[in-house]
Amino acid sequence: xxxPPIEPAVVELAGITHRYGPTVxxxxxxxxxxxxxxxxxxGENGSGKSTVVKLLSxxxxxxxxxxxxxxxxxxLRSPAAAQRHEIVTVxxxxxxxxxxxxIDNVFAGTDGIFRRARSGRAERQAAxxxxxxxxxxxxxxxxxxxxxxxxxxxxxxxxxALVRPWRLLILDEATSALDLSTRDRLFALLDDHRREGxxxxxxxxxxxxxxxxxxxxxxxxxxxxxxxxxxxxxxxxRLLSMMSGRSDAGEHHVRAEARARxxxxxxxxxVELGLAAQAPAFDLDVRRGEILGIGGLxxxxxxxxxxxxxxxxxxxxxxxxxxxxxxxxRVTGYRQAFxxxxxxxxxxxxxxxxxxxxxxxxxxxxxTLPRYSRVGVFRASSVLARVREEMSRLGVVPHxxxxxxxxxxxxxxxxxxxxxxxxxxxxxxxxxxxxxxVDLGTKRDFxxxxxxxxxAGTTVVMLSTEIEELLxxxxxxxxCQAERVFDVLEGEELTYDAxxxxxxxxxVDAPAGPTxxxxxxxxxxxxxxxxx
Amino acid sequence: xxxxxxxGDAPVAAASPPPPKRRAVRASSVLVYLSPVxxxxxxxxxxPGVLSTTGVMSLLVLASVLGLAAVGQTWAxxxxxxxxxxxATIGMxxxxxxxxxxxxxxxxxxxxxxxxxxxxxGTANGLLSSLFGLHPLVVTLGMASLxxxxxxxxxxxxxxxxxxxxxxxxxxxxxxxxxxxxxxxVVLWLLTLAVVxxxxxxxxxxxxxxxxxxxxxxxxLALVRPVMIRVVVxxxxxxxxxAAGLLLAGFSGGASVSIGDPYLFSxxxxxxxxGTSLLGGAGTYARTVAGVxxxxxxxxLLVGLEIGPNMQQVMLxxxxxxxxxxxxxxxxxxxxx
Numbered sequence: 079x080x081x082p083p084i085e086p087a088v089v090e091l092a093g094i095t096h097r098y099g100p101t102v103x104x105x106x107x108x109x110x111x112x113x114x115x116x117x118x119x120x121g122e123n124g125s126g127k128s129t130v131v132k133l134l135s136x137x138x139x140x141x142x143x144x145x146x147x148x149x150x151x152x153x154l155r156s157p158a159a160a161q162r163h164e165i166v167t168v169x170x171x172x173x174x175x176x177x178x179x180x181i182d183n184v185f186a187g188t189d190g191i192f193r194r195a196r197s198g199r200a201e202r203q204a205a206x207x208x209x210x211x212x213x214x215x216x217x218x219x220x221x222x223x224x225x226x227x228x229x230x231x232x233x234x235x236x237x238x239a240l241v242r243p244w245r246l247l248i249l250d251e252a253t254s255a256l257d258l259s260t261r262d263r264l265f266a267l268l269d270d271h272r273r274e275g276x277x278x279x280x281x282x283x284x285x286x287x288x289x290x291x292x293x294x295x296x297x298x299x300x301x302x303x304x305x306x307x308x309x310x311x312x313x314x315x316r317l318l319s320m321m322s323g324r325s326d327a328g329e330h331h332v333r334a335e336a337r338a339r340x341x342x343x344x345x346x347x348x349v350e351l352g353l354a355a356q357a358p359a360f361d362l363d364v365r366r367g368e369i370l371g372i373g374g375l376x377x378x379x380x381x382x383x384x385x386x387x388x389x390x391x392x393x394x395x396x397x398x399x400x401x402x403x404x405x406x407x408r409v410t411g412y413r414q415a416f417x418x419x420x421x422x423x424x425x426x427x428x429x430x431x432x433x434x435x436x437x438x439x440x441x442x443x444x445x446t447l448p449r450y451s452r453v454g455v456f457r458a459s460s461v462l463a464r465v466r467e468e469m470s471r472l473g474v475v476p477h478x479x480x481x482x483x484x485x486x487x488x489x490x491x492x493x494x495x496x497x498x499x500x501x502x503x504x505x506x507x508x509x510x511x512x513x514x515x516v517d518l519g520t521k522r523d524f525x526x527x528x529x530x531x532x533x534a535g536t537t538v539v540m541l542s543t544e545i546e547e548l549l550x551x552x553x554x555x556x557x558c559q560a561e562r563v564f565d566v567l568e569g570e571e572l573t574y575d576a577x578x579x580x581x582x583x584x585x586v587d588a589p590a591g592p593t594x595x596x597x598x599x600x601x602x603x604x605x606x607x608x609x610x
Numbered sequence: 611x612x613x614x615x616x617x618g619d620a621p622v623a624a625a626s627p628p629p630p631k632r633r634a635v636r637a638s639s640v641l642v643y644l645s646p647v648x649x650x651x652x653x654x655x656x657x658p659g660v661l662s663t664t665g666v667m668s669l670l671v672l673a674s675v676l677g678l679a680a681v682g683q684t685w686a687x688x689x690x691x692x693x694x695x696x697x698a699t700i701g702m703x704x705x706x707x708x709x710x711x712x713x714x715x716x717x718x719x720x721x722x723x724x725x726x727x728x729x730x731x732g733t734a735n736g737l738l739s740s741l742f743g744l745h746p747l748v749v750t751l752g753m754a755s756l757x758x759x760x761x762x763x764x765x766x767x768x769x770x771x772x773x774x775x776x777x778x779x780x781x782x783x784x785x786x787x788x789x790x791x792x793x794x795x796v797v798l799w800l801l802t803l804a805v806v807x808x809x810x811x812x813x814x815x816x817x818x819x820x821x822x823x824x825x826x827x828x829x830x831l832a833l834v835r836p837v838m839i840r841v842v843v844x845x846x847x848x849x850x851x852x853a854a855g856l857l858l859a860g861f862s863g864g865a866s867v868s869i870g871d872p873y874l875f876s877x878x879x880x881x882x883x884x885g886t887s888l889l890g891g892a893g894t895y896a897r898t899v900a901g902v903x904x905x906x907x908x909x910x911l912l913v914g915l916e917i918g919p920n921m922q923q924v925m926l927x928x929x930x931x932x933x934x935x936x937x938x939x940x941x942x943x944x945x946x947x
Contacts, residue, residue, distance in 0.1 A: 390831070413833060424831050431831075433824035435891035444821050445832045447814045454813045498832065 086149040088113050088277045089134065089165065089246050094143035096129050103129045105301045107143070111246060116268060116278040118288045118295030120317055122375070122545070122578070125298035127281055131250045134279070135167035136160035164245040168235050168252040170377065180219040180226070181205055184238045201241075208237045213263045228255045228355070236264065247271070248279045251377065253287060254560070257356065265291055283375050283559070285314040285582045299323055314584050322578050339365040339553065345401045345537050346387065346420070346506050352395035353382045357561035359396055364506065364539055366401075367532050371552030372541040375581050379561035381425060381510060384541045388422035388508045389415035400506070421445075421499035425510030425541070431495045432483055439465045439479030442494050446501045468497040473523055489520030496524075500531075507531065509540045513547060525551045545577045559583045639897070642885050646903035653907050657914035667793060668783035673906040674799035675781075676876055677899060678854040681806055682732075682847015683877035684898040689823040689843055690890025691739060691746035696851045696877055698754035699731055700870025703855030705761050708771030708865035717774055721856075728852045731757060732845025739844075740837040750844075761867050771865040781860040795857050802850060806895045819843065824891030879930050880905050 087110040096104040104126040111117045121127045132138045133145065136154035144151045147163045154160045160167070178186065184205050206216040214233045223231055232255040239247060247268075253261050268278055268291070282288055288295065295312045297304040297320040304320045346364040357379065364370050364387075374380035385391035387398055389412040398409040400418045409415045412422060424430035433441050443450075443461050450460045465479045472493040474486070483491060492512060499507060513521050528538050528551055542548050548555045554568040557580035565580040567573075579586040654661045660669070679696055686693040703724045710720045735753055739746040779785040780794035790797075810816040821829040822839050830836060851870070858869050884901030886893025908929065912922045 412831065416833060422831065424828070429825075429827055431828050433821050433828060433891065435824045435887075436820060440817060440820070444817060444834075447817055451814050454815055456812065456814055456817075458812065 085113060087111055087146070088148065089279075090144075090146040090149075091130065091133070092144045092146060094130075094133065094140045094145070096126075096133065096138065097141045103301055104133075104140075107298070107301075107303050109296050109303065110306070111277050111279060112294075113245075113277055114272050114275045115293040116272060116280055116291050118292035118312065119279055119281045119298065120283075120288065120295060121298035121321055122581070124300065125321070126301040127298055128250070129301075130298070131167065131248055131279075131281060134160065134165055134246075134248060136165075161242060164243055165248065166239040166242050166244045166246075167248040167250060168239045170232075170251045170254060179222060180234050183223060183234055184219065184241060186238075204241050205237055208240045209233060211263065211267055212236065213260050229257050229260060232256055233260065240267075244276065246277050246279060248281070250281045251283065253282060253284070254377070261287070283378065283582055285317070285584055288312070288317070289314065297321055314579075314582070318575065318579055318582065318584065318586075322574060339368045341365065343367075346398070346539075347406075348383075348387065348393075348396060348398050350396035351383075351386065351393050351398070352562075353379045353386065353393065353558075354561040355394055357394075360563045362556060362563055362566070364537060365554075366537055367535055368553040369528055369532055369538045369540060369551055371548040371555040372539065372558060373545065373548050373555050373577055373581065374543070374558030374564075376543060378581070379558040380541050380543070382561065383556075383558055383563070384422075384425075384508055384510045384539060387539060388412055388420060390422060390424075416502070416504075419505035421502050421504035421507050423496055423499050423507070423509045423512055425512075425514075427488070427492060427495060432491055434484050436483060437479060438469070438474065438481045438483050438486065438494055441483045442468060442479070442497045442501065445498050464501055465497075468501050469494075471500075472497050472527065487517070489516040492516055493520065493523075496527075504536065506537045506539065509538070511541045511543060513542060513544075521547070545574055545581075548577060549574060557581055639885070642897055642900050645883075646900050646907070649904050649907045649911075653911050653914075657911060660910070660914075663791075664783045667796070669906060669910060670796045671781050671783055671793050672910075673902050674793075674795040675854045675857050676873065676880060676906060677799045677902045678802060678850045678857070679870070679873045680877040680880045680898050680902055681802065681850040681895060682844065683881050684884075684886060684893065684895045685819065685843045685847060686746065686750075687881050687886055687888055688890055688893050689819055689839065690826070691840070691843075692750065692878075692888075693735070693844060693847050694747065694750040694874060695731060695735060695753040695757060696847065697868075697870035697872075697874045698757040699728060699848045699851040700855035700858065700873055701867040702727060702731075702757050702761050703852035704859050704869050705765055705771075705865040705867050707777075707856050707859045708773055708863070709765055709768065711773055712771040724852050724856070725849060728848035729845050732843075732848035733841050735844035735848075736841030737837065740840050758867055765865070765867075768865070771863075773859045773863055777856065777860040778863065779860075781857050795860075798853065798857075802853075803895070803899060810894055815839070815842065820891060875926070876905055876909075879926060882930055882933055 089109075089111045091107050091109040094104055094107040095102065096107075107126065107130060109117075109119070109130065119127055119130060129138070133140055134154070136157045136159050139153065139155065145154055146152065147165070152159075152163060154163065154165070157167075181202060185201055202219070205219055209216055209219060212233050214230060218226055218230050218234065219237075223234060226234070232252065236252065253264065256264065272278070278291075280288070280291055289312075292312060293309050294306055295317060296306045297317060299321055304323070307316065307320075341363070343366045344363045345366040348360070348362040350359040350361065352359045362383075372380045372384055382391060386393045387409075389398070389409045399406040400409055400415070400420060401407075402418055407418055409418065409420070415422070428434075433444070436444075439462065442465050446464070447456050447461065450456045450464070462479060466477075469477055469479065474490050474493045474497070483494065486494065496509070496512060513524060516524075528540070532538055540552065549572065552572075554566060555572055555577055556563045556566045557577055558564065559581060560583065564583060565576075565585065567576050567580065573586070576586040650660075659665050679700060682693050682696055706724050706727070707720055710723070711717065731753060735746070735750055738744055738749040738753075776794070780798075782793060785793040785795075810819070818829065818834045819839055821832060821834055822836055826836060851873075854873070855870060859865075862869065880901035881893075881898050882888070882901070883904050884893070884897030884899070886897050905926075908926070909922060912925055917925065
């Protein structure tokens with residue numbers, strides 16, 4: 079572990095605890111950023127990273143503990159207050175407005191309502207200088223962000239931060255949208271700033287970037303600060319083991335027996351799929367009767383992948399095909415996918431799933447009503463019988479189809495949503511993070527239900543951002559990183575550490591035995607299509 | 611089958627709240643359906659002559675016209691929209707029927723033409739508010755202007771015209787259809803009511819209509835086609851509004867493009883008085899029927915009390931603001947759950 083620097087920290091978090099209602103997001107967090115250093119902040123989803131960023135940028139205030147700037151305790155009541163202390167933050171693509179020009183976005187908030195803080199000319203020159211040093215044409219300042227690429231928009235958000243006076247720059251996954259050359263220019267620029275005594279808090283999922291850039295790194299796990307390490311100690315292997323909290327390769331969870339499925343019996347496949355404009359293409363096979371887990375950190379393409387497989391979102395390139403009685407049918411949209419036996423349970427329950435003003439029964443039966451209908455008129459008794467059947471299979475409490483859906487707990491509402499698609503008896507059930515924010519009892523029910531479904535021949539594709547969950551119920555796990563499937567893990571390879579490493583774009587060394595040198599493990603299994 | 615049904619799972623059972631909300635809903639709907647009865651009692655006590663066959667029938671004829679006009683408004687509101695083109699559609703039907711009949715067109719041909727125009731209006735409303743992401747408020751307002759303008763252009767602003775005798779009979783309180791002593795207008799409304807309620811309660815379309823109003827994004831993913839639903843909703847609304855315009859021709863016997871104007875406010879009043887939430891996803895035409903009866907009797911009451919049309923408008927305005935306040939608060943409570 080590192081020795082604390084002698085000069086006072088630029089920014090320090092001392093014993094910070096933060097609660098959202100009953101949930102503890104951050105507990106006794108300690109973080110100290112020295113002048114002129116690039117400080118990495120790493121951790122899995124839910125480790126408290128984003129809470130730290132929000133506290134430092136004045137979006138939230140801590141429940142307990144102190145934020146110190148230059149050794150003095152301060153209260154960052156608002157983003158404007160954070161900026162007065164010369165702390166600026168760049169989030170993943172957040173522009174003020176699509177309607178304003180680039181330059182207006184860059185300077186939004188620096189002037190008052192009636193007074194301009196700078197002359198227009200000085201503004202433009204400062205902004206142009208930053209934009210050009212990032213290798214983008216100055217013209218992006220004039221055009222409406224609407225017409226810009228993702229990378230150009232990200233350059234604007236970086237410029238927005240860099241033109242302000244700053245001592246601490248927080249980059250929250252701000253590099254993921256950048257192409258390589260822009261990223262390298264940014265790193266060079268940060269180097270210059272570092273020499274002038276400015277500091278950077280660098281939040282990233284990408285081990286390669288962390289390795290290049292950081293001086294020290296702080297690791298978070300489940301809301302707690304695991305520790306801070308110096309550059310020479312901050313190897314990917316060390317950081318990953320600090321994140322997972324396991325130094326041994328042993329498994330700490332009980333896992334259902336994974337069943338080998340015939341690799342040749344494929345029911346759904348992605349061929350040369352591209353999820354985003356610049357992401358490399360990949361192939362993915364879904365085998366009949368398996369539970370294929372889709373893993374990955376938030377925003378790394380997992381959610382896009384399940385949406386593409388279900389036909390809800392078009393892929394940027396390549397195609398998805400489903401096996402229809404022995405011949406491959408291309409999936410062109412979710413209605414057509416549904417007719418081909420694919421059912422999709424959307425992710426955001428409230429926004430994409432539930433009908434708040436309808437009853438439990440209506441919520442459950444909506445997608446399958448036509449099956450109980452003649453000339454558009456449904457047989458209420460058959461529908462009700464089917465609803466009751468699904469409700470008891472899923473264990474929805476209370477067992478009352480006329481209950482308002484808003485009266486159910488999150489877990490029970492999720493059961494109803496899954497029931498809506500189970501009632502369609504699909505060949506392939508695709509679930510987009512079904513167990514987020516669901517209680518443990520419901521999770522256990524779900525694992526058993528998914529097992530039972532696959533035993534009856536249904537194929538399940540399930541997105542989850544929790545590694546434990548993927549290990550508990552999946553036969554294979556495809557891990558997404560940087561908008562592509564980075565690795566498909568199964569059998570012996572499917573371990574906590576391997577999934578975690580893949581989430582961060584790394585291959586884990588073979589758990590036991592010197593099968594190969596460090597670096598990408600040799601992959602002989604033919605369905606592992608790994609691109610690095 | 612030995613599935614993991616942990617129905618007695620303690621934390622889950624504890625987490626599911628008791629159902630007090632449903633009782634509240636039931637109580638308020640009982641009030642809605644009792645309000646026409648209460649209103650009728652008040653009316654008979656204050657206004658002589660209401661408590662007679664003719665009195666009741668004239669109330670019902672007025673209610674039929676408003677009721678038909680309010681079908682489209684109710685469904686539009688239920689899918690989270692609104693239909694401001696109803697008055698224009700009423701006016702269109704009214705003018706076409708009277709002028710074309712005076713020109714010697716057969717009644718059947720006229721009805722067919724009106725139906726086609728109505729379907730065109732409804733389809734345009736549905737398509738425009740779906741495909742271009744335009745708010746139905748703007749779309750239907752523009753459509754209203756378009757329809758009224760076109761009618762004026764087509765008829766050169768001529769008013770006048772004629773209606774067949776049976777249309778006049780249909781809205782006469784002493785009129786009778788097939789000898790059952792009920793005016794044809796009322797029979798038409800009752801038939802419409804039966805069909806509308808059956809569609810709401812027993813058809814796939816009805817369920818999808820509620821789903822669309824409740825959560826459009828979720829509805830799409832649950833295989834609902836919003837465009838199709840909107841086109842049908844606005845078309846049915848326009849057809850029913852045209853029927854109302856036809857009946858109004860029976861009252862006046864002459865053409866008037868602005869005859870539907872009062873029905874903008876009164877259809878929305880009827881929907882709101884019935885308690886259908888303007889946020890969409892809930893409500894039923896049955897509630898609107900209660901609203902129609904209350905609104906019609908309230909207006910009759912004001913006339914009986916010799917309150918002039920201007921003051922009537924003031925009173926109606928106060929009534930609707932009061933009701934929106936009451937129901938609006940109700941809805942917020944529901945959303946907090």
